[in-house]
Amino acid sequence: MSQATKMRRHAHKMRRQGIQPVVVIDKDDRFPDIAAVIIGRFLWRYRSELAPVYAVVALALAGAVLHATHAPWWPYILAGATLAAWTLAMFGERVGLSLRAERFYAAAVALGGGMWLAAATALGLAFAPLPQVLLFGGFVLAVPWWAHRRRRAKVRVERQLAAWPEIAHAVGLAGSRVQSAVVDVWGWRARLALARGQTIQDVVARVPAIESALGTFRGAVRVQPTRDDKANRFELRVLDTDPHADAIAWPGPSVASITEPIDLGPFEDATSARVLFLRRHALFGGVAGSGKSGGLNVLMGNLTACRDVVIWAVDLKRGMELQPWAPCIDRLATAPEQARVLLRDAVAVLEARAAWLAARGRRVWEPTPELPALVIVIDEYAELADEVPDTTADTDSIARRGRAVAVTLIAATQRPTQKAMGKGAVRSQMDVRVSFRVRERKDVDLILGQGMLAAGWHAHTLNAPGKFLLSAPEHDTPRRARAYLLSDEAVADAAHRHAARRPALDEVSRTAIEEAHAGVALRSLNGPEEPPSVSDVAEPENRPETVLWDMLSRAPDEGIPVSHLINATGMSRPWIYQRLRELADDHRVTQVSRGRWRAITEHAQ
Numbered sequence: 204m205s206q207a208t209k210m211r212r213h214a215h216k217m218r219r220q221g222i223q224p225v226v227v228i229d230k231d232d233r234f235p236d237i238a239a240v241i242i243g244r245f246l247w248r249y250r251s252e253l254a255p256v257y258a259v260v261a262l263a264l265a266g267a268v269l270h271a272t273h274a275p276w277w278p279y280i281l282a283g284a285t286l287a288a289w290t291l292a293m294f295g296e297r298v299g300l301s302l303r304a305e306r307f308y309a310a311a312v313a314l315g316g317g318m319w320l321a322a323a324t325a326l327g328l329a330f331a332p333l334p335q336v337l338l339f340g341g342f343v344l345a346v347p348w349w350a351h352r353r354r355r356a357k358v359r360v361e362r363q364l365a366a367w368p369e370i371a372h373a374v375g376l377a378g379s380r381v382q383s384a385v386v387d388v389w390g391w392r393a394r395l396a397l398a399r400g401q402t403i404q405d406v407v408a409r410v411p412a413i414e415s416a417l418g419t420f421r422g423a424v425r426v427q428p429t430r431d432d433k434a435n436r437f438e439l440r441v442l443d444t445d446p447h448a449d450a451i452a453w454p455g456p457s458v459a460s461i462t463e464p465i466d467l468g469p470f471e472d473a474t475s476a477r478v479l480f481l482r483r484h485a486l487f488g489g490v491a492g493s494g495k496s497g498g499l500n501v502l503m504g505n506l507t508a509c510r511d512v513v514i515w516a517v518d519l520k521r522g523m524e525l526q527p528w529a530p531c532i533d534r535l536a537t538a539p540e541q542a543r544v545l546l547r548d549a550v551a552v553l554e555a556r557a558a559w560l561a562a563r564g565r566r567v568w569e570p571t572p573e574l575p576a577l578v579i580v581i582d583e584y585a586e587l588a589d590e591v592p593d594t595t596a597d598t599d600s601i602a603r604r605g606r607a608v609a610v611t612l613i614a615a616t617q618r619p620t621q622k623a624m625g626k627g628a629v630r631s632q633m634d635v636r637v638s639f640r641v642r643e644r645k646d647v648d649l650i651l652g653q654g655m656l657a658a659g660w661h662a663h664t665l666n667a668p669g670k671f672l673l674s675a676p677e678h679d680t681p682r683r684a685r686a687y688l689l690s691d692e693a694v695a696d697a698a699h700r701h702a703a704r705r706p707a708l709d710e711v712s713r714t715a716i717e718e719a720h721a722g723v724a725l726r727s728l729n730g731p732e733e734p735p736s737v738s739d740v741a742e743p744e745n746r747p748e749t750v751l752w753d754m755l756s757r758a759p760d761e762g763i764p765v766s767h768l769i770n771a772t773g774m775s776r777p778w779i780y781q782r783l784r785e786l787a788d789d790h791r792v793t794q795v796s797r798g799r800w801r802a803i804t805e806h807a808q
């Protein structure tokens with residue numbers, strides 16, 4: 204073994220023991236050997252920064268060799284480089300070049316390098332101005348490389364990981380090894396293997412020491428079991444920035460179908476709080492200003508992007524919160540009577556779907572754009588229970604029987620007391636609970652369920668709007684998440700974009716609603732002997748058809764805008780246009796100007 208190798212080993216051993224080696228050169232040692240080691244180490248350590256230099260040297264060498272041995276090959280080199288550049292630009296994503304700028308950069312390097320190599324092969328390295336072109340071109344193409352943020356982050360992480368054996372030794376986890384690592388926007392995560400006898404609990408106990416050794420801020424390191432739950436593995440999450448430090452802009456919908464889990468926002472460790480809403484009722488709770496409506500906005504942004512969901516909504520705060528989503532909402536009830544009709548119709552849909560499934564020997568309604576799920580979003584649920592207490596029977600029905608037929612409720616409320624939630628089963632049927640900040644400790648159990656406060660779900664300590672705890676079948680530990688924030692413009696933009704892709708309710712459901720309405724109309728014609736029951740569709744004067752005709756008859760000469768008709772009846776735009784068309788065919792209404800209608804009075808006829 205050479206002297207230098209022996210010294211290297213010795214120095215390494217000393218470093219592991221926390222002793223900084225000091226190099227002593229005696230007269231027998233060969234200084235150049237050590238200098239070569241130091242230079243070699245420098246070249247290796249800074250290989251990422253020096254990559255452009257290596258590339259230039261490699262090109263020069265290749266050019267010299269190819270010119271001497273295979274000068275006629277230059278057309279093939281040119282063709283190969285062009286093909287490589289095209290492949291990188293078109294398919295670079297498959298080799299990790301996720302941004303378009305990165306793909307174009309890689310293509311430019313391949314093409315530039317290939318063209319130069321072809322020229323050098325044909326003409327020789329010294330042919331002017333090939334050397335100058337190589338140096339100047341190499342420098343120009345190196346600038347984006349040196350400036351690239353993701354590459355620099357990756358290098359930083361690689362260096363930290365290279366130092367892991369020393370860190371592990373310093374914090375008392377000697378022998379643990381890094382298996383893999385990935386860099387993301389918030390920091391990096393690595394999978395590590397533990398040495399014999401070490402446990403994840405040992406690692407958790409040493410988190411502050413690891414933070415100190417890595418030089419991160421306090422709270423930046425999280426330790427979790429790996430997905431395969433192996434006792435001798437763990438995942439180390441290191442955050443460069445606290446994901447919850449600032450409001451997090453909504454990155455756009457995370458789903459295209461309700462069969463996929465929806466991303467509400469990141470947990471503190473930057474993993475996504477994804478939760479499935481298919482066949483599940485959900486409760487969003489939290490005091491005023493806790494970000495509940497913001498959370499509903501994230502949900503709406505995703506639901507409206509799903510082509511297999513029809514959205515109905517009840518917003519008795521006169522539609523303030525959900526109104527911006529109106530273009531995507533099939534039916535929006537902003538008045539108590541509309542809410543009553545809407546929920547009654549939802550029960551009719553539920554029953555018709557159940558019967559349709561039973562007739563086909565099927566158990567569950569699988570949502571598709573043709574047979575969409577029906578999601579009913581109720582903001583300020585307490586107002587509904589207060590103002591229209593007789594809807595309780597219908598919300599109960601939906602809560603109990605809606606899952607299989609994909610008719611589900613999403614309720615938001617400030618304090619889901621028994622009174623606010625009605626007497627029924629609604630609260631106990633909520634499968635997904637999202638708790639924003641609550642005022643008092645006891646409210647935790649109201650939103651998240653009995654015993655949750657004692658189990659460590661401390662929603663009263665959430666310290667910024669938008670922060671929430673999520674309880675769902677796939678989320679059974681209290682972890683803080685923060686909802687994405689949608690600006691008013693983002694809501695308007697998403698509502699506008701998604702409006703064109705909304706599905707219509709299926710035939711089975713539509714027929715059920717029409718029959719329910721016709722049934723009520725018939726009963727009301729039959730007179731007082733057969734009065735409608737409490738849970739029947741609204742009084743005849745509140746039926747959407749009656750409201751529509753009433754508004755049209757009272758419309759001014761310049762007509763009434765369709766948007767007013769939608770608001771007043773709580774029905775969808777297509778429904779309104781269908782009725783207007785029928786009335787126009789009967790010569791009972793006329794279109795005064797674009798989007799404005801009124802009834803044709805006898806005088807006008």
Ligand SMILES: Nc1ncnc2c1ncn2[C@@H]1O[C@H](COP(=O)(O)OP(=O)(O)OP(=O)(O)O)[C@@H](O)[C@H]1O
Pocket residue numbers: 449450451489490491492493494495496497498668669670685686687688
């Ligand atoms: N996810 C979020 N990230 C950062 N800030 C948020 C977030 N959500 C809400 N906020 C801020 O908190 C304020 C109140 O939010 P929001 O209106 O959603 O609360 P709320 O609980 O719905 O209140 P209310 O019941 O009165 O409607 C917003 O104006 C916004 O500035």
